[in-house]
Amino acid sequence: MSTAMVEAKGVRKSYGNLEILKGIDLRVEHGSVTCLIGPSGSGKTTFLRCINHLEKINAGRLYVDGSLVGYEERNGRLHEMRDKATAASRRASGMVFQRFNLFPHMTIMGNIIEAPIQVQGRPRKEIIAEAQVLLDRVGLGDRGRSYPQELSGGQQQRVAIARALAMKPKLMLFDEPTSALDPELVGEVLDVMKDLAEEGMSMVVVTHELAFARQVADHVIFMDQGVVVESGPPSQVLDDPQHERTKAFLSKVL
Amino acid sequence: MQTQKPLEQAGHVPATAVEESAPVIALKHPVRNAIAVLIVVVAALAAIDVALNDRYHWDVVASYLFAPRILTGAVLTLVLTLVSMSVGISLGAVLAIMRLSENPILSMIARAYIWFFRGTPLLVQLIFWYNIAALYPVIALGLPFGGPSMVLGSANVLISPLGAALLGLSLNEAAYMAEIIRGGIGSVDRVQYDASKALGMSGSKLMRRIILPQAMRVVLPPTGNQVISMLKGTSLVSVLAISDLLYSAQIIYSENYQTIPLLIVASLWYLLMTTILSFFQEKLERHYGRGFDSVIKRKRSRKVRSA
Ligand SMILES: Nc1ncnc2c1ncn2[C@@H]1O[C@H](COP(=O)(O)OP(=O)(O)OP(=O)(O)O)[C@@H](O)[C@H]1O
Ligand SMILES: [Mg+2]
Numbered sequence: 001m002s003t004a005m006v007e008a009k010g011v012r013k014s015y016g017n018l019e020i021l022k023g024i025d026l027r028v029e030h031g032s033v034t035c036l037i038g039p040s041g042s043g044k045t046t047f048l049r050c051i052n053h054l055e056k057i058n059a060g061r062l063y064v065d066g067s068l069v070g071y072e073e074r075n076g077r078l079h080e081m082r083d084k085a086t087a088a089s090r091r092a093s094g095m096v097f098q099r100f101n102l103f104p105h106m107t108i109m110g111n112i113i114e115a116p117i118q119v120q121g122r123p124r125k126e127i128i129a130e131a132q133v134l135l136d137r138v139g140l141g142d143r144g145r146s147y148p149q150e151l152s153g154g155q156q157q158r159v160a161i162a163r164a165l166a167m168k169p170k171l172m173l174f175d176e177p178t179s180a181l182d183p184e185l186v187g188e189v190l191d192v193m194k195d196l197a198e199e200g201m202s203m204v205v206v207t208h209e210l211a212f213a214r215q216v217a218d219h220v221i222f223m224d225q226g227v228v229v230e231s232g233p234p235s236q237v238l239d240d241p242q243h244e245r246t247k248a249f250l251s252k253v254l
Numbered sequence: 255m256q257t258q259k260p261l262e263q264a265g266h267v268p269a270t271a272v273e274e275s276a277p278v279i280a281l282k283h284p285v286r287n288a289i290a291v292l293i294v295v296v297a298a299l300a301a302i303d304v305a306l307n308d309r310y311h312w313d314v315v316a317s318y319l320f321a322p323r324i325l326t327g328a329v330l331t332l333v334l335t336l337v338s339m340s341v342g343i344s345l346g347a348v349l350a351i352m353r354l355s356e357n358p359i360l361s362m363i364a365r366a367y368i369w370f371f372r373g374t375p376l377l378v379q380l381i382f383w384y385n386i387a388a389l390y391p392v393i394a395l396g397l398p399f400g401g402p403s404m405v406l407g408s409a410n411v412l413i414s415p416l417g418a419a420l421l422g423l424s425l426n427e428a429a430y431m432a433e434i435i436r437g438g439i440g441s442v443d444r445v446q447y448d449a450s451k452a453l454g455m456s457g458s459k460l461m462r463r464i465i466l467p468q469a470m471r472v473v474l475p476p477t478g479n480q481v482i483s484m485l486k487g488t489s490l491v492s493v494l495a496i497s498d499l500l501y502s503a504q505i506i507y508s509e510n511y512q513t514i515p516l517l518i519v520a521s522l523w524y525l526l527m528t529t530i531l532s533f534f535q536e537k538l539e540r541h542y543g544r545g546f547d548s549v550i551k552r553k554r555s556r557k558v559r560s561a
Binding site: 049093119147 | 452
């Protein structure tokens with residue numbers, strides 16, 4: 001079996017006594033798009049944050065591009081990595097948050113070049129040129145000198161996508177990237193994401209936009225109460241769900 | 255309901271030309287304006303009275319304003335303030351980060367430091383450092399040469415009155431600055447850590463580039479207060495026989511009995527220094543306010559004006 005982009009085996013995560021993820025198994029192939037759907041509180045965000053080790057898992061194994069996230073396996077045991085090493089291993093994935101989370105004290109250009117300059121140590125000129133290409137690509141080529149607060153939500157989210165892409169990740173994680181947006185701004189962000197998918201970026205997307213999932217996803221995973229209830233191609237999970245819980249959820253969302 | 259109807263009508267029926275061009279009349283505040291005028295008049299009269307009152311001895315004020323002893327005192331006060339604040343802020347930042355650390359020992363050390371230095375009078379701390387040589391001749395044993403008496407002497411040199419003053423002021427200030435900076439760091443949205451970690455940043459870079467610059471917005475105003483109270487608080491070091499601005503003025507009026515004029519001289523210098531420092535504070539606040547609401551509003555209104 002070749003290595004997957006993301007591979008989860010029995011991933012468990014608890015906050016105190018409360019178990020949020022109760023053994024998640026899934027596989028995301030290279031260059032594929034996986035949409036994660038499920039009711040509020042089912043652990044979608046938590047799982048996404050585990051993938052790039054913003055949360056530590058309590059049990060199971062989580063591999064990104066073939067290597068363990070945040071841990072090193074030595075003599076059959078997992079050893080937690082130091083912060084620096086964890087940070088380095090995170091660079092394989094980029095993350096886009098529900099509330100954009102841009103750096104408010106930096107310009108749009110500053111937001112995009114910050115991590116590449118600080119972390120990758122490549123020449124500044126090269127990074128700025130790349131950032132300009134990314135900004136053009138998300139349709140904000142002329143806004144490099146603005147501050148995040150001066151942009152609309154949709155524009156901020158597109159900057160957030162460009163910022164993540166500037167690190168040249170192999171995998172993009174999206175946590176409900178459009179649910180904080182006014183309805184008329186959702187389309188512009190989804191369009192950028194569709195382009196990315198077409199270019200072959202591996203993506204895991206938590207979303208309530210079922211039309212997007214139907215159109216773009218190779219795989220849809222329905223989660224509820226910390227377990228994967230159902231997974232498969234969108235035509236199967238969204239249009240012909242087998243489980244009662246999936247049916248109940250879809251009837252509410254539609 | 256009542257306001258809605260005319261609005262709807264306005265949409266359909268064009269308003270008359272007279273109504274459209276009618277000038278907007280701003281709300282008037284007669285009582286407020288009257289009070290303001292009254293205050294201005296009273297203040298002006300008081301100022302004239304002060305200026306014309308011979309007993310203030312303005313001629314003495316003028317003759318001492320640039321007296322060498324006063325100038326030396328002013329420079330010393332400024333140096334004490336700037337050095338103590340610089341050390342205080344740097345050490346304070348370290349203490350704040352220690353205090354917020356997940357390591358309980360580091361956190362406890364910072365807590366204990368802050369507890370001690372905020373909890374004891376600055377005057378006592380200053381006198382303590384001044385007398386450290388007498389209290390701890392033991393320090394001397396670390397020195398490579400000589401008997402106890404000789405060593406005591408060199409310890410005294412080691413901590414001169416000025417050294418004791420700088421040490422006392424800096425260490426005390428660090429405790430206050432630690433709490434101010436801790437508050438600033440705490441005010442930064444937690445998601446900023448997530449966002450920068452997700453981009454592969456960590457450790458001191460994350461702190462220096464992302465968190466501290468945002469904390470500055472909250473840290474600066476109280477720090478401005480600290481600088482200004484430090485400026486005046488340095489006069490406490492006169493107990494160590496250091497001739498700062500206020501102490502220099504006091505020495506002069508103990509000779510010529512011109513108490514009020516010399517205190518005015520000192521105050522004018524304090525005012526000047528405070529003004530300059532406040533100017534820098536405002537500049538810094540504007541710098542670190544970039545990208546946050548207040549500054550944007552300023553920019554927008556400027557754009558509107560030019561439009
Ligand atoms: N830091 C935390 N401490 C304790 N409990 C938490 C924490 N973060 C999340 N939880 C809990 O974990 C559960 C799953 O949260 P999660 O955010 O993963 O859900 P979600 O599927 O993303 O929901 P939503 O659709 O509302 O975003 C929730 O019950 C939440 O209260
Ligand atoms: Mg969520």
